Amino acid sequence: MERKRLMRAFVPFIVFVLLALIFSGVYLHETLREKSIEAGLDELEKLNVPNAPRAGPCNMVVLYVYMNGGEDAEELEELLQRFHINVSVSREDKWFLSMVGRLRLEQLDDFMKESERDGWIAVYYNETETCAEWISNDKIENRIILAHLDQLSPESRDVLLRVVGRNRRYMEKTRESMEKWADLNIFVHSGREATPEDFHQLSVLLATWGILVGFGSILAIISRKEERNR
Known part of the structure; x- marks a missing residue:
């Protein structure tokens, strides 16, 4: 039982880590893609x-x-x-x-x-x-x-x-x-270059998901405490 409680407590933290990894992964992927495209266009220009x-x-x-x-x-x-x-x-x-x-x-x-x-x-x-x-x-x-x-x-x-x-x-x-x-x-x-506004929108989306998950976890914890008190 104690282990389950500990695991539940770590769920929001794990979710936040995953969201951070998603943001970092998307940023890294777009950066590498843009560098690859720019290098390719430079070669074609030659x-x-x-x-x-x-x-x-x-x-x-x-x-x-x-x-x-x-x-x-x-x-x-x-x-x-x-x-x-x-x-x-x-x-x-x-x-x-x-x-x-x-x-x-x-x-x-x-x-x-x-x-x-x-x-x-x-x-x-x-x-x-x-x-x-x-x-x-x-x-x-x-x-x-x-x-x-x-x-x-x-x-x-x-x-x-x-x-x-x-x-x-x-x-x-x-x-x-x-x-x-x-x-x-x-x-x-090659399309358009990713702008800071694009990454800002992504961060807002991920932050929204993080808030929803965190708020849901808090409600679940409160609900379980009320059940135990009864």
Whole structure:
């Protein structure tokens, strides 16, 4: 009986210790997680290749990566290396960065599958019809210009021939983008940093539980004493 009473007396103390351990554990976990994420973003920033080639708007892939820890940065780096993708990196702030580059269309399906397997969101936009319309408009413009060159002065002819050449280069580049490449945009986000207010709310919650448990224990002790007195 004495042992049971002693154990009951220790229950509030044990509960308070557990609540303190929960708070310390959450704080330590969040601190380590944030350091791991920040280190991962720092490593991704080192992948920056200034003026990495782009593919234009005919085919576009947008990849959304939510980082839960440094291992996500490693997986993204490995993904880019497997597909031989160079990217330009822009660090927006401490917890967010973006990457741009290009992906071969022949690798599109594999890239999408591997991205989704890693738990990320990959979206493909096909705008080849719009690009085909641009090419058609440039062809018409060139045909009209060439049909009237003989009616123009030498100076005007030179200017319009440069327009024709520029259109041809643009058509060739657009056609290559349609047939071979997809523009790649990657957005890496890690959520927001835990603030002192977050930990204050946690401490209030745990303190509330502690008060309820302690108050309940006091009521139980008083109740048992009244029963014995009867």
